[in-house]
Amino acid sequence: xxxxxxxxxxxxxxxxxxxxxxxxxxxxxxxxxxxxxxxxxxxxxxxxxxxxxxxxxxxxxxxxxxxxxxxxxxxxxxxxxxxxxxxxxxxxxxxxxx
Numbered sequence: 001x002x003x004x005x006x007x008x009x010x011x012x013x014x015x016x017x018x019x020x021x022x023x024x025x026x027x028x029x030x031x032x033x034x035x036x037x038x039x040x041x042x043x044x045x046x047x048x049x050x051x052x053x054x055x056x057x058x059x060x061x062x063x064x065x066x067x068x069x070x071x072x073x074x075x076x077x078x079x080x081x082x083x084x085x086x087x088x089x090x091x092x093x094x095x096x097x098x
Contacts, residue, residue: 016057017073
């Protein structure tokens, strides 16, 4: 098995990371509209569908550095939409450990 990431792997990482971010934004919007009490449960609700996509990513690209790239892309996307700076830092730090 080739241990290096190729172009197909980068494309798949980008597509699945974008899908995870879209899922996150949709659930965030729905839970914000539902009321302020539901915002507390937002991370737990997002973790279920995003976990499924993350496991799909791990199954399709079982190479080192995939989670670091995914976390970095998500962190940049959250910064671009005006997220608090601690969220991207935590995403990048967490995924670079794996």
